[in-house]
Amino acid sequence: MQLIFEFLSQQWMLAGAWLMLALMLFYHESRKAGPTVGNQELSDMVNREDGVVLDVRDGGEFKNGHITSSLNIPLKDLEKRSVELNRYKDKPVIVVCKFGQTATGATKTLRAEGFEKVFKLRGGITEWSAANLPLVK
Template sequence: MNLEELLAFAGRHPLLSLALAGLTAAIVFTEIARLFRGFKGLRPAELTALVNRDNALVVDLRPMADFEKGHIPGSKNVQLSQFDPESKQLAAAKALPVVLVCKTGQTASGAASRLKKAGFERVFVLDGGIHGWQQADLPLSRGRGR
């Protein structure tokens, strides 16, 4: 296919061409925003390694009822409404890597931005949230945790 055929296709199918351009722009924007967000996403296996290697603090932002049904072993539950980067519990962990977990990974991104603004250096979000953890067939603990 050459440029002439491509332009002819675009002329015959303007809505498809516009949709392709829009999707391409959205993907490029999302990837550029990801580079500048200040925190990194982790896959479940990377989270396990970070906890074992660097004693990372895992903070689960889901409601207590969801946390009690199943959470990452060793994680601490902090309600999003009570999430404060300046709290004693979190401020004491400024030197540690902090990994935020929510249901799908979206809510944790906002909390991660708040931690970065508060001066936390090593902030991570679990890609896919607790659903990603479960899809990787990794274990969950039940109850209130520690």
């Protein structure tokens, strides 16, 4: 541990440059993924703005419980099936996965396809069900 501190004190410019690069990369990647929304925001978008919930989990997980009126397109099929979502391009699309991390890839794919109002559900379906919100089976 002492060697690390010694190195950092001697090479502070190099360490600072690496830290700055890491922070910029993190910031850039998080901005590309798009904003996240909580459970209440998802409900508001669906009810007030005709938002669409896109569940990117596989079919088995979807059948075990999903948010009411959500569409299921597994992440692995999203590029091929994104045409099915074209009618929702002018509406908010909220992407849902199990924990909220897989949705990042889906939001990037949808943004590349021209969707502008793309969000991901913070914490995924796990946080939704932990809040005792309704799931359809």
